[in-house]
Amino acid sequence: MRAAVLLGVLSLWLGACRVQAAAVFAHFMVTNSENFTTYDWEINMKFAQQAHIDAFALNMAYGDATNEPSLALAFEAANVRGFQLFFSFDYAGNGAWPKATVIDYIDQYGSNSAYYHYKGKPFVSTFEGPSSAPDWIDIKKKTGCYFVPDWSSLGAKAALEASPGVPDGLFSWAAWPWGPNDMDTYVDASYMEYLDGRPYMMPVSPWFYTNLPGYKKNWVWNGDHLWHDRWKQALYLQPEWVEIISWNDYGESH
Template sequence: MLSVSLVAVVIAASHVLSANAQIVIAHFMAQNAFSYSQGDWTNDINTAKATGLDGFGTALNIALPDYEVDRVADAFVAAENANFKLCFSFDMSRTWQQSDIVSLVATHASSPAMLTYNGGVLVSTFEGEANGNDFWAAIRTSLANEGIKITFAPAFISYRDPSLNGTLLSDFPSIDGFFNWWSWPNDVDALLTTDTDIAYRDAAHSRGGPYIMSVSPWQFKDIDANDAWVELSDTLWNYRWLQAIQDVKPDIVEIVTWNDYAESHYIGDINPNVDLGDAAPNYVNGFPHAAWRIIAQYYISWYKTGTAPAVENDTVVFWYRAHPKAVSCSGGWAPRMADFPADAVFAMSLLSTPATISLDIGSTHAQFDAGVGAAIGSVNFPVEDAQIPFIQIIRNGQTVKSGYGSVFVTESCSWYNFNPFVGVIQ
């Protein structure tokens, strides 16, 4: 019986996770670990385990072989102590030497915390297709000469068109699997489909896999005039999990991300010691996403067991932006695709027995009948300024739980902010 609160989940893990196991990892931006102590790693790992994650796997996203190398060493110590898995994702938008990649993988290949798949150390990337097949084949050979087998499943992001899945295989005979980074709509006002997932899953399986499917709650960035966009993400955290569980059935689910604050898809706690730069704090600070982990816990259990878990603690997780999309702000940059998101409060219920979920903000009211398990609904922003949502779970005509958001929806804004506040009634 799953209690939908952030309680510890028992995770059975050995040095080699079975290729048939359902694995869930989260992308961790090692670039944001500059100020990390051993305790920071331990806290993040314990929080991740309580959510049901098996690891930070193509998650130790490393941009350069500098301070991150030492932080990753700390991460392996913490992961070994916690029976947690880690693996490398090399950010190839930066310049990497083959020897540095080989050295880093070899240093940690024998760690009991290293995530393996099909008997090989799992290695991934962000980008890297421009380096060509020979670059990656040489890395595989160099590691093999040291007695280290790898399972290479990169995120070559230019392969998004489903029709290019065969081209991927012909261009890269060195790959074993594939990580589909694309977990948001492609700059369109439409829900994300599974066409790319299915095509590249089949390609990955023809090589032995794994197919790694990304699942993400949001996408918004506003750090300069060239990096200002928002993708349609209103209900993404719900339907993308259902796509993974019911349609794609990937070998590995990768949550994108644990801590990429600047792109607003973090589900980890906001670490106050992390330097977010000059722009991102304007839309990250005060906008926690921790309650999204409750939804993740529910769907992770379903993905791993094949059955929707029983809910013991009636819960509503809700999220909303702080400003209507049409307002002009005094700072930041108006993001591309700003017309796509709905001006609304979204609420997802996890219930033990059916109830009505009542949603109010200002003069606007909506409600939906929610059954056992998960259900989702929304209420539009009101015409009045400076309003805050009020949410109730009503059963047999009685309010059994209720609560307010912690951020007002206003038409006054000092920075363009499409990053949602995420709250919970439980």
């Protein structure tokens, strides 16, 4: 009887730890915050907190003039709101980030009380950039960051092989079904299989419509009940993190 009670208490404790370990993020396009004031950042963070979102993943393209002023305001607002932020370096928008610049950004903001940490380390992600995978050997060594890139163009297995031992986990961008099909979890399962116990960041998105001729993008994907289905899948798979795509990517309608 006593053993059964102890087992029950242990199960509850482990369950609580699991809930505390998991977090939900929202992908935030910094380039779309050009005209933000501190108040704009604060009100967006307030809405995110009301939706139980733990942090914004700040997507930044290299050389974007919005980055510097927006980051200063964002971290100021996050400290006021008690909200968290972390960097998602975009290697597709304006090309690859120089290694030294990435290190400078993490060094500058990684110790900020509003910067999201995982296992005591500043959490860092990317949008693509697998050709720069070797850079992260030095970046991790010099910054001590916890690195969870999105190298979805390679798939899970090849992403882990791009620079073996460098990713601490992986983020997948595969949040939408193909054509008229409903969303499934085959890609998620592939990531979780190849990660083999390392943490997975699962994407969740309500829909995807875009018509941007400059980027040769013009499509709409099935999303009638995607938001509902995807959260059910996340609850079933129980990834370490969920990242919503997105908070403000207006050009892709999500």
